Every structure is written in C-alpha cells, then in structure tokens.
Amino acid sequence: MDQFQIDINKIATNLIEKNIEKVTKGIYDFSSAKRKDLLLKSKNAFDLYLSSAIDKYSSTKTILYRDQRVPLYKFYVDVNLRYQFETINTDNINNLLELSNNITIFGSGGMGKSTLLKHLFLNTILNTDLIPLFVELRDLNDAEITLIDCIYKSLSNLKFNLEKEYFVKALHNGCFVIFLDGFDEVNEEKRRKLTMEIDLMVDKYSENYYIVSSRPGDFLYRGWNKFIDLHVIPLDKQSALSLIEKMDYDNDIKEKFLLELNDNLYKKHQSFCSNPLLLNIMLLTYHEFAEIPDKVHIFYGRAFDALYSQHDATKAGFKRKLMTIENLAIDDFKRVLSAISALSYMEKTYSFDQDQLFYYINSAKQIVDIEFDSNRFKTDLIESVCILVIDGLKYKYQHRSFQEYFTARFISNLPDEEQTSLLLHIIEEEGESIKFDEVFNLLFEMANEKFERNLIIPALEKLKEIIKDSSLELSYLKYMETSFDEFFFDPALLVQEKLSKEAEAIAYSYKENKSGFIDFVQFIYNKYCDLLDIKLPKLETIIEPDNIDSLHEFGEDDEYSQSTRVPLNKVTCDEQLFNDFIGFSKFYLQRLEYSFLVLDQRKPEL
Template sequence: MSEESGININKIVVELVQKNVDKLTVGLGKFGADQFKKLKLKTGIAFESYLSAATKKYGYSKTILYRDRNVALYDFYIDMDLKCGKEIVNTNNINNLIEQNNFVTVYGSGGIGKSTLFKHFFMSTIINTNFIPIFVELKMINDEEITLLDCIYQSLSNLKFDLEMNYFEQSLNSGRYLILLDGFDEVVDTKREKLIKEIINLTDRYDENHYILSSRRSNALYNGWNKSINFDLIPLDKTKAIALINKLDYDTEIKVKFLEELKNNLFEKHSSFCSNPLLLNLMLLTYKDFAEIPEKVHIFYDNAFNVLYSQHDATKAFKRKHKTSEDLAYDQFVKILNALSALSYMDSTVRFDLPTLTRYVNNAKKITKIESFDTNNFITDIVESICLLYLDGLKYNFQHRSFQEFFAANFILNQSDKKLFAILSKLIDTRHDSLNTDNVLNLVIEMEREKFEKIFLIPKLKEIKNHVQDSSPELTYYNYMKTSFSSYQLDPSVLGNEGFEEIGDCVSFRYIKKNRKYYNEFIRYIIEKYKDIYPTIELPAPNLGYKRIDIIEKYGELNNENGEVNINLDIIPQNKELMEDFLKHSKMYIMFYNFAMHLLEILEEKHSETDSILGELFGIDI
C-alpha cells in the first residue's frame, strides 16, 4: 500500500475493531451477561477511539520540508525494502513482513526513514490485516521510571484509549496485536539493558502477538533479543530517490532542475546522500542556495541550517522575522544551539517538556556567557521560525536526531583541549553504545580529524596503554581483558544457534557490571575508522581456530542449573596453563589492542613531524 486515496479509514477502523472485540474480551473476568456486554462495548469504543486518533497522528506528519503543516504520510512516503541475508522483503504490504516471523527487528542508519516506515506499517496493518496495531515511541521511557508495558499502555491512553490497564493487559493474551516498538536507539544507555529484558519477557509471555522493533545498529540489542529475525532497511536506489522527489510539494522550478541533475549523474556522484531520505530532502532544501553538493556530511548539515535560519517555508515565498534577531547575531544563535544540543545529548535527552527545554537554554546561556536575549523568544524561534524543533503534544522534539548530533559535535570541537578530552571521555564512559548508534564522534572526526587525533585519540590510547601495561606481554593482555570482563565461560546451551556449530564455539566472556572501562568498545570503534587508512596493521581473522574446552572444564566452576562452566579472571595469573588457554581464547581482543598500540605509534610520529615542520616554518616552539 503506497497510496491512501479512496480509502475510508474510519470505516475500516470500525470494521477492524468489530472483528477483534470478541477475542480481545475473552477471559477478562467473570461478569453477568449485562456487565460483560457493557465491558465489550467499552472495549470496542476504546479501540475505535485510539485507532481513529492514531491514524490522524501517524497518517500525517511534519517534515524538514513541510515544517509549518502536517502533510499526509503518503504524499511523501516511498516504499522501502528490507534485507535479511539474501532475502529481500518489500514493505508495500505489512503482511510481507509479519509472515516472516512474529518477532522482527528493523535496523537502519540515521535519517534512512525508520520512523516513517513504522507509520506506514501502522496504516498498512489497519488496512491490510486483521491485527490491531499499537505504535510505541520507546523514547517515552526516558521521561520517567516506567516499564515497557506501562509505556505501551501510555501510548494508547495518550490517544483517547479509555480502558482499564488490567483489562488491556489481559487482552494481550488474545494474540490480536501488532506492536510497533519504534526507536530502541533513542532510549538512554542506562535503561537499555532493562528494556531488552522487558522486551524478552513481553514477547515470551504474549508470543502470539506480532512485534516489530526499530533501531540503529546496537550490539546490546543485536546480541540480546535472539529470537528476532533481523532486517536491514535498504537505502534508496536511483528509481526510488527520483520517485520521492517527484512526490514532494516544492518550488516547481527548483524541483525540476534538481530532478534533472538527479536523473543525470547526481545520484551516482553522491549516492551516500541521495540514498538517504533525510539527506535527499536536505539536498533539495539547500539546492537553490548551495548548488554544489559538499562531499562531507557536516558541511551538508551546516548548509541546511543556513537555509532553515534564513527562510521559513521552502514551499512558498515566506520568511518570519526572528524574535531574537535584535538580541542575537547569527554566530551567537548557533553557539546557544550548539550548547543546548550538547547538554541534552550528553543527558541522552531527545525530547523535552517546556520546563526542561527552558532549563537547557538557560544553561546554554551560562556556558556561552551570552545572556542578552529572552529564553522564551529563543524557544519560539527554534520551534516556529527555524522549525528545528517541533511540538508533539506537550513534548518538543528535534526535526531529526541528526541535527542534535551535528550541533553537539560543533560544541565539542569549540571547547578547550582539556574540556574536549573530558567530554569525549565521558561520552565513551557513559554512552558507549552511542559509538555504534550515533554520529557525534563520527562528525567530530570528519570535521577535524587532526585535532581529534592530537587532543583526544593519542592521549586516550596512551591512557589505555599506561593502565594495562605490565612486566610481560601476557600480563599486559590479561590486564586489558580485565578492564572489560570478569570471567570466561563455556555455555553449552547456545550450541546449535547461528555461529555455534561445535562445542568449541561456545566459549565467551562475561562483562564486568560495575566500574567497567570501555576501552574495548572504543578500540573497536577506532579500528573501523582507521583500518582502511592504515591497512598494513594486522586485523584478527573472523575465525581464529582455537576451540579447546578441556582447560575450562578442568579448572572451571560448574553451574548445575544451566550447565555453564565459569572461570573468574582473578584466579588466572596464578595458573600458567590457565593463563595460556585464556589468552588464546582472547586472541581477537588482543589483536584489537595491538592494532591500537601500533596506531598510537604511527599517529605520534605523524603529529611529531607535523609539529616540527610547523615550528620550523613559523619559528616557534610546539
């Protein structure tokens, strides 16, 4: 389903609820005939009210182009494909996906359109299936201490659902729901482990329902919810990119010129931008003022903000005067925005009520020492004039998280060397999963790689080296492993799962729960950033071949409940045979560490040479 025209959605909602109301009310309690009839009627009305309100919410949306008004979803939506291994699934009809499995995870990069796809899934479920869809924005969990079940119920009750929680919870046994869990990656790091457990418990207990979850790539989620089939959202191809631009209501002259370039060689030249719906929209938005498409994404975002700041609605010739224009110069406005974004990002805050947003702006004033403007006027500007944030109910959201990440990266790079090191270190320590899911560090490196290397990467790698270095290579490697892991173990229960074909594959490491250093995660991130720049540095092969288990069985402690054999890392240095076995099982991590230390030597030499040349040319000591 790619078009909604000609469909009476209200009629379909009524019919859908009537098809399900009998099953939804089975086992809701012991009532007399009249009481049960009233409960059944109340249940039907509650779901009709929710679905009617939800189709208005999720069937329409504001976008970076349509910042002033809600636009029908199918006026700008293009069907995207999903990939699992070699299998391609077309998302035109939700049935194509739910027939795969009851439990599905959709992974995609920032701006690729996961939330928009989920809005389509919601509408398609109503029109093409007999299931009742529930759209859950997981970032709601950040706002207060609530369970996943509370979050699901709140998602319903926020949209006119009037049925007691206990009745709804019992109705989950009916298997009549398709629950869309949108934005796992927008949940703060500190709540993700608990959320994964709740997802597992919910899907185990009510396993006849369908569940689809979206996220940027997350190791915690990928490894945690193993009953799910994992799909990747395929970027736009040239045909879909052209179809998307054709759909958009935009200045005709600009759109025609842009389409002409897109059809010629623009897509091939800038495929990484053109294949991402958000970036493709930004390309169109900036096309009039910046005909040349930049090679780097941070310049792209900078251009987009310039356009947003200088004009109000790209679909018509209209510009609103900024309320802060007399009090704030452009560069001052950006500094406040940078600070606001960095503060909220470091707090893992992606949506704000008004008092929280006000607090962030006021704190940004203090940090920048720019206080000659009214906070309420600034909020009005970023919501109404520039439309960088939008109001959804009582919560303010960035038009897209990518903008928050971009401005946060700007803020970090404008700090002193000492502050930059401290902020990035805190980012790694408190938001380690963001290395895989977010773009702040990616943008920092893209904007100023040399500064990143000299001020942060070299000192951080030295810190790691000094923390783990010992009297022998074996003890150094052991110390490195101890920064992340508390034990290594043999877990026969995973035998037969993907990647665990024989018992020797079942050896793994258990993470430290408290006072853990995230050196391993950081080094793996750095390897991804530098392995192509320095391809001569040795990387571990996918299968290192060491699969002995007899040493673990000989010295390990057996857990009779689950069959695991566990060895605490604290006992290893006293046993030569055990140390040798442990380090062989750790070889992949050891090679990661060796890569980092080799990289450190290369970067120190490179920057020493650069400083020497600079000092000689300018006649200064560096």
C-alpha cells in the first residue's frame, strides 16, 4: 500500500466516524443497546467498503502499464469540463457539486471518463464530508436486476456487509455521492428502464448527489430534466505534455516524444493529441513508426502491432513469448480477434465471464477456419498482447475503442453482399451505435468506396422507398417516424441552452424500436459536408414557427416535466399543427435532402 492509500484510508475512516450518526438516522428502531451494536456494524460495513474501493479505484492497468496495476495519480492529469459557457476544473469535486446534485458527464471514446470518475470518487473522500459510492452500470447487463440492486451488489462485492434494507433506508439521509459509470455500456433494451429508475431515484433520495458518465447517445442526447450536462474538454497542449511527462516510460523515447509534441505534433495532430487514449497510443507506437498517420484506423492498427511485437518491452531483458505463435501469425491473430470483437459487438457484450469468452473464441475459430488452442489464445489476449484485462470475475477490452476497431476490421473484410446485409441490419436494428461508437467512422476511413457502394448507396435507396408517400410533406413525416414517436416543448431547454423563445425549445422522443436512419443521415452529412461541393438545401418553402400555439392546442401537458407533447401519429389531425411540425423538423429534413443529393452525385461514380 503506497503513502497515498495509507493517508486516504485514514481520512475515509474519519469520514465514516463523522457521518455514521447521520447515515443511520431513522433506520434502526431498537433499544439503545441494540442500536449501539448496529451503529458499530454499519460503521464497519462502510469502513470495509471504502477501504476495498480505495484499493480498487486508486490503481489500474492501462495500455502503457499493461503488466500490473499502477497508482492512478502516477499518470492522471486533471481534465476540464464544459458547462454551458463555463469551464469547470475537476481538481476538486466541490467544483461540480456546487453546480447541481444531479450531473451527467459526456465524452467520446478515449476521453478518460471512467478515470475521471475514479479521481472524483477519491477526491470526494479527501475534500467533502460525503460518502462516495461507485457503480459500473454495465453490471446491469448480467442479470435482470434493479438499479438499487446493482448499487448494493457493487458495494457487497467490495466487502460491504450491511443488510440491504438498512442500506436502502440510509439513502434517505443524503450522505452520498453516487457515481454511475458507463450509461452507454448498458444494453440498449435496458436503457429506457434504467433512465426511469435513475429518474425515480433522484426524486426518492433527493438529498444525495448523482454523477452519471456516458458517451453521448439517444437516451441522454437532450439531457434529463433534473440533470445538468457537463462535457469533457479535450486536452490542451500543456495538459498533453503533462500527461506524457508523468508516464513511467523509456526516458530517451519519452524525451524525444515530448520535444516533438511541443514543437509540432500537437499542432499537426490535435485531434489525436487532445484525446488521452490516443495520446498514449502515440507514445506507444512512437519508437517503431517514424510518422503519425492521419487516419484513426491506421493508428489503432499500429497500436496493436506494437502490443503484439513489443509486449513487455518496458521490462529490461524480458520478452514474453506468445503461446499461440506456433499456430497463428500476426495476421491470423488479428483475424481471430476481429471475429471475436464483431461477434461480441453485435451482441452488445462489452465484458465477458470465462464461459462467454471461450464461446466467442471458439465461434471465431470456426469463422476464420484456423485451428489453435483456445485456452492459450485467451492467455495471449490477457497476458501477452493485453487487449483484454481482468476486472473481478470479468474480462473486458483494454478500451472499448479496440473492440470497435477490430469489429470494423472484420466488417471491412466481408464479401460485398454480407457486408451490405450486416450494415443494413445495424442501421435498422442497432442504429444507436452509429452515434454511440466509432465503427461506421472507422469503416468510412478503411475502405471508403467499398463502404459507399455496399452501404451508403443501398441504404439511401432503401430509405427513399420506406418514406415514399403521396406528398413530400407526408414523406417527411414518415422519415421522422423512423426514429421518433412524439415531439414536445421542453422548458428545461430554455434554461440549459439559454434560448430566447419557446419555439426554439422543441425536442423529440425516440421510439423504443427505432431505426437508425436519422442518425445515419446525420453521419452522411458530417462525412461529406467538407468532401463534396454540395450545399445544405435551404428548403425555403418550409417555415419555422415562431410560437407553439398549435402544441398547446392539440398536445398533452405533462405536469411532471412541465412539457407539452404531441404524438407523431396525430400531427396530421390539424393543418396548422402539421405545418408547424414540418417547420420544427427542418434541421432533420435539410440533412435528409442533402443525403439524397450525395446519392445522386456518388451513385454514377461507383
């Protein structure tokens, strides 16, 4: 145990001592003698939990520190968060808690959200009188349990031994900061239920603080009414330099890298250097590859090559031999790993128990038609190449970005018809992934023309057929109905976005069985707006409303959220309401028409 852990454990013990009367207030209705025993039992339960949690969250493995866990603060650099137009420093948890009891933290893959939450967990012990609880939401994927059950299980797994009924009662007393990490890692079909449970929990136990981390996604896209949204700000140059300086790495390589990072690398490759994960990969591959590629998929490919060929290179005189090297050359190893990644990705599995992992390895073996020892391959994934890490009784990717990279690699190598079928399935059945992860972005980079030919063209042609109707406006309605089931006035947006009028505060509710066509169309616009000489159609005949009178007339008021809602299947009941709906939807419709212009231009060239 290092000095930091010794010190923070002492502080944690004092924290529990200070809080135990408040934590247990009203939960024990017994005689004074028995209550004294239960107070001691409660104190010991929280002491054991915090001690175990500190041990778990104050050290970790990373892509650079692959062989053993290292103290978090050996490499951690504070990141800043954006709240509206303000910058929030995360060096002290109170900077966040002063803003709201309920916070969502958004950041794309590799921005260090989980590491940030671990820092905030530890910082809560150091700088507040509150007790932090850390929950990895992906545990909800393993069983049909409630959020409260998941929280209690997370504590119990770290030696918390107080009965559940007493813990639940303690939540009423408002002594906790509850960190809910990885909303985006919860299976899509469970997110709606989880959203409702979080909403109910912050109402029922409103004296606590709640901090949820996630990649941006549909269920969080417009935010939750009771939460404020914070966004991870990419690393600036000084923070990037500080991160590398803290790394325990070959000094000669690190010093050369720091010089280049300061002189030109940050300016030339800011999108890579401002992302902590990608910056780590840059250092990992710097010695072997003279230049930094412009494309992310080449970047990840080189990172794996470095892990494969240089594993344990940071240990002088030692290089572990891959156990499957007699059977699998590096290309075959990649093929197997790509199949494992694609299979698990399509099943929305981001961590595995041992049986699941062997299931995916053996299934991949059949797909690539190569014989090798599955147990040895599993050992190589964990101990040699370190693409997977052990987390309790689970195995998970070093970072989900690697699962997405190898999934894209697998899909890019499929025959044309199989690729088209699989990608259309993702759009129609798993559409949220277009916005949630990097698979489509990587595919667009890897094989642009093949991706256009096998997906963009057929998907847009299919969308044209799906929304075809007797009038353009009815086609537009059909398009919006592919993803949404209602539109509504959201008063929370007036405050959050500092909007000047009600007509600007219009939002849409996603259907439970939505397709991903609207996200796909936005993807096309994002990719081609700088590549092709096509202007975003103005659609001047569509008038954006300056009031929401028709919503008030035909919508239903939701007293709980103070919103006014209209189901999309009712917008044709009144001409003014229908025209207003089309006007409110102009943002989406402009991008739809833009995508059809892309289709007209690209199809003859392929």
